[in-house]
Amino acid sequence: xxxxxxxxxxxxxxxxxxxxxxxxxxxxxxxxxxxxxxxxxxxxxxxxxxxxxxxxxxxxxxxxxxxxxxxxxxxxxxxxxxxxxxxxxxxxxxxxxxxxxxxxxxxxxxxxxxxxxxxxxxxxxxxxxxxxxxxxxxxxxxxxxxxxxxxxxxxxxxxxxxxxxxxxxxxxxxxxxxxxxxxxxxxxxxxxxxxxxxxxxxxxxxxxxxxxxxxxxxxxxxxxxxxxxxxxxxxxxxxxxxxxxxxxxxxxxxxxxxxxxxxxxxxxxxxxxxxxxxxxxxxxxxxxxxxxxxxxxxxxxxxxxxxxxxxxxxxxxxxxxxxxxxxxxxxxxxxxxxxxxxxxxxxxxxxxxxxxxxxxxxxxxxxxxxxxxxxxxxxxxxxxxxxxxxxxxxxxxxxxxxxxxxxxxxxxxxxxxxxxxxxxxxxxxxxxxxxxxxxxxxxx
Amino acid sequence: xxxxxxxxxxxxxxxxxxxxxxxxxxxxxxxxxxxxxxxxxxxxxxxxxxxxxxxxxxxxxxxxxxxxxxxxxxxxxxxxxxxxxxxxxxxxxxxxxxxxxxxxxxxxxxxxxxxxxxxxxxxxxxxxxxxxxxxxxxxxxxxxxxxxxxxxxxxxxxxxxxxxxxxxxxxxxxxxxxxxxxxxxxxxxxxxxxxxxxxxxxxxxxxxxxxxxxxxxxxxxxxxxxxxxxxxxxxxxxxxxxxxxxxxxxxxxxxxxxxxxxxxxxxxxxxxxxxxxxxxxxxxx
Numbered sequence: 254x255x256x257x258x259x260x261x262x263x264x265x266x267x268x269x270x271x272x273x274x275x276x277x278x279x280x281x282x283x284x285x286x287x288x289x290x291x292x293x294x295x296x297x298x299x300x301x302x303x304x305x306x307x308x309x310x311x312x313x314x315x316x317x318x319x320x321x322x323x324x325x326x327x328x329x330x331x332x333x334x335x336x337x338x339x340x341x342x343x344x345x346x347x348x349x350x351x352x353x354x355x356x357x358x359x360x361x362x363x364x365x366x367x368x369x370x371x372x373x374x375x376x377x378x379x380x381x382x383x384x385x386x387x388x389x390x391x392x393x394x395x396x397x398x399x400x401x402x403x404x405x406x407x408x409x410x411x412x413x414x415x416x417x418x419x420x421x422x423x424x425x426x427x428x429x430x431x432x433x434x435x436x437x438x439x440x441x442x443x444x445x446x447x448x449x450x451x452x453x454x455x456x457x458x459x460x461x462x463x464x465x466x467x468x469x470x471x472x473x474x475x476x477x478x479x480x481x482x483x484x485x486x487x488x489x490x491x492x493x494x495x496x497x498x499x500x501x502x503x504x505x506x507x508x509x510x511x512x513x514x515x516x517x518x519x520x521x522x523x524x525x526x527x528x529x530x531x532x533x534x535x536x537x538x539x540x541x542x543x544x545x546x547x548x549x550x551x552x553x554x555x556x557x558x559x560x561x562x563x564x565x566x567x568x569x570x571x572x573x574x575x576x577x578x579x580x581x582x583x584x585x586x587x588x589x590x591x592x593x594x595x596x597x598x599x600x601x602x603x604x605x606x607x608x609x610x611x612x613x614x615x616x617x618x619x620x621x622x623x624x625x626x627x628x629x630x631x632x633x634x635x636x637x638x639x640x641x642x643x644x645x646x647x648x649x650x651x652x653x654x655x656x657x658x659x660x661x662x663x664x665x666x667x668x669x670x671x672x673x674x675x676x677x678x679x680x681x682x683x684x685x686x687x688x689x690x691x692x693x694x695x696x697x
Numbered sequence: 698x699x700x701x702x703x704x705x706x707x708x709x710x711x712x713x714x715x716x717x718x719x720x721x722x723x724x725x726x727x728x729x730x731x732x733x734x735x736x737x738x739x740x741x742x743x744x745x746x747x748x749x750x751x752x753x754x755x756x757x758x759x760x761x762x763x764x765x766x767x768x769x770x771x772x773x774x775x776x777x778x779x780x781x782x783x784x785x786x787x788x789x790x791x792x793x794x795x796x797x798x799x800x801x802x803x804x805x806x807x808x809x810x811x812x813x814x815x816x817x818x819x820x821x822x823x824x825x826x827x828x829x830x831x832x833x834x835x836x837x838x839x840x841x842x843x844x845x846x847x848x849x850x851x852x853x854x855x856x857x858x859x860x861x862x863x864x865x866x867x868x869x870x871x872x873x874x875x876x877x878x879x880x881x882x883x884x885x886x887x888x889x890x891x892x893x894x895x896x897x898x899x900x901x902x903x904x905x906x907x908x909x910x911x912x913x914x915x916x917x918x919x920x921x922x923x924x925x926x927x928x929x930x931x932x933x934x935x936x937x938x939x940x941x942x943x944x945x946x947x948x949x950x951x952x953x954x955x956x957x958x959x960x961x962x963x964x965x966x967x968x969x970x971x972x973x974x975x976x977x978x979x980x981x982x
Contacts (some may be wrong), residue, residue, distance in 0.1 A: 378739035520822040662947035
């Protein structure tokens with residue numbers, strides 16, 4: 254198991270390194286042909302082809318940075334296949350309702366034809382229930398399609414049973430995004446270690462600037478980074494299945510320490526993720542814990558002043574201070590019902606191939622700043638995205654988010670404990686013990 | 698009468714079908730699920746009374762119950778109270794009744810989520826309307842949604858949203874009172890406040906009872922205001938949001954269903970108690 258994960262780690266890092274190199278090369282000289290040319294010409298639809306209606310469910314909606322890029326990729330397909338209508342069904346990934354929607358659909362015979370969703374533990378339910386088809390054979394049959402992907406990106410999309418059920422578009426990383434200008438204005442160093450972080454927090458909060466914009470309820474990223482840097486990648490990867498890793502609670506102690514120093518917005522308890530993002534985007538906050546997808550949503554001047562660093566190691570933790578959260582966490586699934594429906598099967602597969610073609614991947618990656626799953630050059634990325642690739646390439650480890658390692662309910666409990674811990678109603682030890690109890694209840 | 702039976706069935710059927718699908722089926726399904734331990738959508742096992750035992754040791758559920766009762770108190774006092782006062786006022790004017798009726802009823806039509814988003818922008822600490830107003834007068838910003846205020850802050854839109862509905866119910870009830878009562882009162886020289894408290898309110902008591910029952914059961918369903926404005930933080934978790942969190946966010950449908958059953962029983966008990974307390978002879982005109 255350990256061997257496999259270290260293989261994965263190596264390949265992710267290699268991947269990020271490739272991209273850094275690619276971006277570095279292409280960053281200055283803008284490619285003249287816009288990048289859209291030179292890709293496979295979509296098969297011309299036969300005359301009088303019977304009409305086909307497909308539903309594609311994804312998170313490329315609302316405020317998602319890649320919304321328009323995704324829609325235009327769909328439009329390209331319908332332009333070359335006039336007999337096809339596509340229902341672009343979307344929901345924001347910011348809220349938990351999205352998971353519920355997908356699982357309800359998958360469980361109640363209302364599967365979308367193509368589903369863009371998380372890979373890994375989140376998908377286990379419908380994958381094991383046989384609601385989606387393994388794509389191994391399809392990939393083997395179409396060398397051109399398979400060849401479009403970077404092999405490691407496909408490897409990372411494997412479920413535990415060894416099959417590939419989802420084909421990836423872009424990867425992601427998470428980190429501590431920092432507004433360099435605010436730091437410079439206050440004569441602060443980048444928060445590369447705990448002391449620098451706490452110094453910055455103290456100085457900024459004395460000056461009336463929100464040091465670190467996080468919400469306490471949707472505290473996913475805060476918990477992810479605190480626990481990862483406290484318990485290290487191995488401790489984090491263990492989840493809470495067996496005995497409790499004593500380092501986990503140091504993450505919660507660190508959150509409390511930051512709170513006591515005034516690190517979080519005054520109204521952190523009642524804001525949601527998008528409001529926290531707002532504070533950062535408006536320049537009211539100096540730091541935010543977010544993922545690569547958030548970059549596209551910030552105001553341009555703030556984005557240009559932003560860089561990203563790994564969350565520093567918390568005091569007493571075993572993390573290296575150079576561990577990050579990331580991976581290829583999402584991809585397109587093909588539902589079993591569509592696969593068995595002769596009228597839809599070929600069109601749905603053609604659409605999936607189109608959406609994951611190098612040209613489409615390039616488009617999406619350009620829009621959302623993620624790591625493309627194909628070997629394409631992404632130009633015009635802001636500096637912070639390049640900083641992000643560089644951070645990921647140099648990282649000592651890349652782990653998938655903590656909520657993929659514990660049961661949903663356990664993660665809900667961990668979230669609820671954040672506020673109790675900083676208020677002193679619970680000790681960090683009690684918080685982790687509580688979560689462990691919930692985790693045990695969730696295992697037969 | 699016998700020939701009518703066919704029509705009775707025919708007219709009842711659509712409503713009965715809709716009720717069965719959207720009310721009774723989900724209810725019994727919840728009852729069924731509440732005896733299971735579920736993880737996600739694809740895995741469940743029978744656990745007997747386990748979920749119900751958990752209800753009694755769940756501190757968060759206790760807190761949510763108390764918070765719901767607090768909101769219920771505000772709703773009963775202010776929502777029903779303000780609706781009654783408005784109805785009395787509008788009932789006693791001669792011109793512009795229709796105008797006020799429309800204006801007061803209007804908030805009911807707006808979706809609760811939209812109102813909540815509006816109030817998010819009122820209360821927000823950094824951008825909010827209220828704090829911007831205070832800043833104009835150089836007053837220190839206030840954290841409107843802190844531990845002490847949050848539940849009250851949420852109760853304001855909750856109360857405001859449905860005042861109009863109860864107002865219409867009261868107004869309709871008042872218009873049904875025959876005018877000879879008022880003429881008699883006029884001859885006796887009774888007017889103003891005395892007329893309202895001694896005549897109007899006793900005469901619409903059965904409607905007040907209905908409204909109170911509606912308000913109690915309605916408060917148990919409060920969800921969107923809490924969910925959007927505070928996400929259940931800072932001591933604002935109510936039963937509706939707690940159930941949603943357990944069922945949908947944690948994907949523990951078994952326990953979520955048990956909470957739902959608890960809410961139903963709790964609501965029925967409260968409504969029965971309220972009815973008992975307000976017991977009076979029915980008035981017929």
